[in-house]
Amino acid sequence: MEASWEASVTDSINTIYLLFSAYLVFVMQLGFAMLCAGSVQAKNAMNIMLTNVVDAVVGSISYYLFGFAFAFGDGSASNPFIGTSFFALKDIPSSTYDYSYFLYQWAFAIAVAGITSGSIAERTQFSAYLVFSFFLTGFVYPIVAHWVWSSSGWLSPSSSDLLFGSGAIDFAGSGVVHLVGGIAGLWGSLIEGPRAGRFDAFGKPVLMRGHNATLVVLGTFLLWFGWFGFNPGSFDKILVSYPTTSDQGNWTAIGRTAVTTTLAGSTAGLVTLFGRRLLVGHWDALDVCNGLLGGFVAITSGCSVVDPWAAIICGFVSAWVLIGLNIAALKLRFDDPLEATQLHGGCGAWGLIFTGLFAKEEFVIQAYDSGESGVSRPYGLFMGGGWALLGAQVVEVLAIVGWVSATMGPLFYALHKLNILRISVEEELAGLDISSHGGYAYTGHAEESRPRFYADYVRLQDQS
Template sequence: MNADAALFTAKGDTFYLIWAAVLVFFMQCGFAMVEAGTVRAKNTKNILIKNLLDACIGALIWFATGMGIAFGDSTDSPYFGTGVGNYALHSRDWSASYTSEGYDWATWFFQFTFAATAATIVSGGVAERCALSAYLAYSVALTGFVYPVVVHLVWDSEGLLSAFNSGSPVLGGVIDFAGSGVVHMTGGIAAFVGAIFLGPRIGRFSAEGKPMPMPGHSSVLQSLGVFILWLGWYGFNGGSTLAVFSSAYSRDLARVCVTTTLGAASAALTSVMIAHQFTHVWDVSAVGNGILAGLVSITANCVVIEPWAAIVIGMFGGAIYQGASKLVLKMKVDDPLDAFAVHGVCGAWGLVASGVFCRPEYSYNGLGSHGFVYPGAQPDLLGIQIVTFLIITIWVGVCSTVIFGSLRLAGILRVPAEVEEAGMDVSKHGGEAYDLSVPPAKA
């Protein structure tokens, strides 16, 4: 490759990664709309400010410590980044020998958008009763420490579970291509733990423990938010190829877009049909959350499966979401946005599905392991997928228990009952989100 061609490919990969990161960052708008539409009108400003501050605080914390813990340098331990190369992003683009054409900066931006997504998932599980200060404290801990450790284990080239580790990763390394486990399980488990420590919203369950309806105020916002998230997912999954100009990944990018689409579609249809069997209502929320469940389910495996498998994975994802949502209610845990069912449980299914449906020719596991539906070399990929599921569950569950438990012991986790009943917009944010007052008549 001559110098001009090398320069073009370097610049192209930088632009490609920034383009993908912008799509993923736009998902913050989708999360904000879904969450705002799902809560009651009296808490609209509160949920929006949490989403806005997630991104703002997350950017600073990811710059200071998150990126360094996740992706240190070649001297890292298998458990977290110990090299100083990415703490506060020590880039040397002022040097005459710098040739990456900004790719290191683009990598920081791309990884930041993933960290912001993990943090935003939590806001849905703790909606309508979590104190803002407590939520922001947790967001700092998640973005700055809890999530980066998971990233390092699974995606960094020195990580214990990473298939990109040229040393000796566990069982050849896990296939979690775009983060069903890393991003979605992390956010979903944290949301579940937070919901347990907070307790249910006032009036969510009757004295007999029966769930009481507490519908959101805008199906329009919910549906538009889901479409924005679906759009952003093409950057989330597709962008995880990380390059297309300097590699043969354009074929993989195209395949990812197909499998991502099919997984979302089949999950939505499965979800709404199951919901209709129980309620005899064609529920728009069942379609929207079904789409998200399918997207989460396909995120780990989108690059290593065939289209028919994407449809099957999506179908199971829609059914698993419906079952998990009902189980959480049976446990009397109040998760207003089904964050755990959509992201936590379907994220776990996405990990497992890699071990079932990974085509041998697409596998990037270091031992060549693949899905057990295909004959061939052993050991099957399923083993490392389950090990990763267990490690993420234990790590995030324990850390979240310590953080939310400490906030509860300090008495700063939940807002007072009178604030919750009045609505946090009036109590904490200067008034209602919607001005429905009738203007005075003209004289």
């Protein structure tokens, strides 16, 4: 009786911890909303806020109906989440479906659509958001989540048949979440093309700054706060004791994960601050915010399996990855208003490679074998662990890029051909708020939001 009571208390505490982590991850939606709103022009503020809401509500339905089963099902039993026997939740006890685990995974799923929305902001028809958000959260992302996070996934480090004897370590989703969202955004941006006026007749970039730095900074801090659910929360159970020790368990690894997350983000923000100061000649709060987030994205893969000093290296490199990709994007006339492709895609890919280089064997065993003694696993190449883990990490990068390209690329192209992807130039110049949502987000902002050349443009169009 006493053992049963202790087990019940343990389950209750683990459930509370998981739900609290889910709430933190959900707060990131507010962070995305503030970041996006501040990063776009004032004439598109209402539109970008609405798309963030749509990502959450549409993603909820699609993930409930299809996504969760695709991610964690094996197709052999009934799944009450969709009311059909076609899917099963192999990783969830069939007698007591764990709704808290569903909620936690749902919060991750809707974050992916938010990443992609930023890449195609300020020029996309609202109906296109509805389509791609449903498809991305209900099908594309869950398949990748199954590969890496389901115990039956072919890339999973918890699989009975480990790839290269290792499996790919993507603890909280540098690849599963961020690289997926970044590559989807890449295809959306490429197919839509740059915003009107982003590049002049000679191909040189024209500055189109966001309208509210305060919202960007607020969104960044909200995302930082939410990341403490994103990374440490990915330990599904806090009360797990390692069998060979009396003073270690998941609670020690959770604390270390929070520290590595903080150090990587802070280092990336600091390096971006000084790096951009050297390149552009002034301090820029917005660049620092994106640099900070790039560090968080990169450490998300290996946050539980690296030392704090390695997290500093992760953040340092991620800052230069982001700076370099932003420079390349301008040269290639690639327009991503939120730098989501460069930030989530580029830093997400670096995070996977970083884990293959710096993962520590002791921590890998803690995270994936509950600290069992006598267990040997491949670990980081630079830590003496050989090439197996790094090879699995590279395979994950290639698999995600291939899968998302093969699914989201054709979807965006089909929307383009059906003329339901991009708005007209006239609507874009006027702003999505007035053309699609009946008014601007800010009172008395109608005239100020229009580009000064808008009236001349319309007159020329009428004459032609």
